Amino acid sequence: MAWKTLDDMDLKGKRVLVRVDINVPVDNGKVTDTTRIDRIVPTVKDILAKGGKPILMAHFDRPKGKVVPEMSLAVTLPALEAALGQKVAFADGGWDAAVATLAPGQVLLLENMRFFPGEEKNDPEFAKELAALGDIYCNDAFSAAHRAHASTEGVAHLLPSCVGRNMQEELEALEGALGDxxxxxxxxxxxxxxxxxxxxxxxxxxxxxxxxxxxxxxxxxxxxxxxxxxxxxxxxxxxxxxxxxxxxxxxxxxxxxxxxxxxxxxxxxxxxxxxxxxxxxxxxxxxxxxxxxxxxxxxxxxxxxxxxxxxxxxxxxxxxxxxxxxxxxxxxxxxxxxxxxxxxxxxxxxxxxxxxxxxxxxxxxxxxxxxxxxxxxxxxxxxxxxxxxxxx
The missing domain is CATH 3.40.50.1260 (Phosphoglycerate kinase, N-terminal domain)
Known part of the structure; x- marks a missing residue:
C-alpha cells in the first residue's frame, strides 16, 4: 500500500488538517452513539503527541451547501471533548483567525463542511481555502472516502498527505481480507x-x-x-x-x-x-x-x-x-x-x-x-x- 501514515510525517509545530467522520446520531441535541467519535481519538492523540496542531474537518447530515443551524457540528462538541478528555475550540466562521490563535496541545473543530457549496462540488477554490489552513493533510474518514469532495479529495492534492489511524486500520483490514x-x-x-x-x-x-x-x-x-x-x-x-x-x-x-x-x-x-x-x-x-x-x-x-x-x-x-x-x-x-x-x-x-x-x-x-x-x-x-x- 502506497499511502503514508502518521508515522511517515514530521508533525512537530505543524498545522494538521484532519478529515474525520463524526456524522453521529443525535436526539434532542445529544449524541446517542459515540462510536465514530471514539474511533478518531487515536489519530488526534497521536498528532498532539507528535507536536502537531489538529484542525478537524467533518460533515454532519445533508445541508446541501446551505447553513442549516440544526445541522451545526457544535452539537458534537460535548461528546468530542469527553472522548478526547480536553476542551475543543470551535470555529463557525473566521477560520484563519481561529487557526492562527491555535496553541500547541489544543484541538480545533471547523463548522460543517457541507454548509459550503464548494465542498460537495469539490471546487478547486474551496479546496485551496482549506489547504491554506494547514501544513499537512490527514484523512481519517474512510467512510467518506468514496466521495470526491473538497475536504476528502481536493485538498489531498494540495498538501503533503497521509492516513490517520482509523483509516489506516480500515485499509489494512480490507486489504488483508480482499487484496492479499x-x-x-x-x-x-x-x-x-x-x-x-x-x-x-x-x-x-x-x-x-x-x-x-x-x-x-x-x-x-x-x-x-x-x-x-x-x-x-x-x-x-x-x-x-x-x-x-x-x-x-x-x-x-x-x-x-x-x-x-x-x-x-x-x-x-x-x-x-x-x-x-x-x-x-x-x-x-x-x-x-x-x-x-x-x-x-x-x-x-x-x-x-x-x-x-x-x-x-x-x-x-x-x-x-x-x-x-x-x-x-x-x-x-x-x-x-x-x-x-x-x-x-x-x-x-x-x-x-x-x-x-x-x-x-x-x-x-x-x-x-x-x-x-x-x-x-x-x-x-x-x-x-x-x-x-x-x-x-
Missing amino acids: PIRPVAAVVGGAKVSTKITLLSNLLDKVDHLIIGGGMANTFLMAQGHEIGKSLAEAEMTGTALEILEKAKGAGCRIHLPVDVVVAEEFKARAPHKVCPADACPAEGMILDAGPKTVANICAIFEECETVIWNGPLGAFELMPFGAATYAAARQAGALTDRGELITVAGGGDTVSALNNANAVHQFTYISTAGGAFLEWMEGKTLPGVAALGG
Whole structure:
C-alpha cells in the first residue's frame, strides 16, 4: 500500500488538517452513539503527541451547501471533548483567525463542511481555502472516502498527505481480507436484492473461494434454479443475472453456497408461526424469512475450513424475532473461531453491524467497518477518490 501514515510525517509545530467522520446520531441535541467519535481519538492523540496542531474537518447530515443551524457540528462538541478528555475550540466562521490563535496541545473543530457549496462540488477554490489552513493533510474518514469532495479529495492534492489511524486500520483490514488474504476465503453476502449487489457479487467471484448468499437475495437464486419460493421476496427479473453469476463462479473456481433448508412463515411479522422445510419445497402460501439449521451447519463448516471471512448482509429477516437465528448462529461461530485465532473476520454494513451486535459477536470479529457505502464500494472493487488522492 502506497499511502503514508502518521508515522511517515514530521508533525512537530505543524498545522494538521484532519478529515474525520463524526456524522453521529443525535436526539434532542445529544449524541446517542459515540462510536465514530471514539474511533478518531487515536489519530488526534497521536498528532498532539507528535507536536502537531489538529484542525478537524467533518460533515454532519445533508445541508446541501446551505447553513442549516440544526445541522451545526457544535452539537458534537460535548461528546468530542469527553472522548478526547480536553476542551475543543470551535470555529463557525473566521477560520484563519481561529487557526492562527491555535496553541500547541489544543484541538480545533471547523463548522460543517457541507454548509459550503464548494465542498460537495469539490471546487478547486474551496479546496485551496482549506489547504491554506494547514501544513499537512490527514484523512481519517474512510467512510467518506468514496466521495470526491473538497475536504476528502481536493485538498489531498494540495498538501503533503497521509492516513490517520482509523483509516489506516480500515485499509489494512480490507486489504488483508480482499487484496492479499490468507486463504481459503469465504464471503457472506446477504440482504434483500440481487440488483443492489450485482457488482459486489461479480467482483467477489475472482477473489474468494466460497461465496455464501443469504437473505432475500438467495430467494432470487432459488427461483432461478426453478425452485418454488411461494410468496417470498425475490426479483424475478434478476433470475437471468443470477444464473450468469452461478455460471461465472464455476469458471472462477468459486463455490457458491445457497440455502439447503429455509424457515418459512405465512406472515411477515415478529413471532409469526413458522416451520423449517427444504429450500426447494416452500409452500405456495409461505415466505422464506431465514435460512434453516442445515444451512447454518453448512456455513459453520465452511468457516471451519477457511482462514478469512468477509461479511456484508444478514442471512434472514433478522429484525423480526425469531428470523435472525441463522445470522446469529453463524456470527457466533465466526466470532468463536476468531477468538481462538483460527479465523480472520472482517464485517461491514449497517444491517450487518446491527445483526452482529444482536448476536453479541461484534467484539469478537477481527475488524468491524462503520464505513457504510465506502465499505461496499471497496468490496465492489471500485476506486475510492479519497484513497486514490493519497497515493493508495
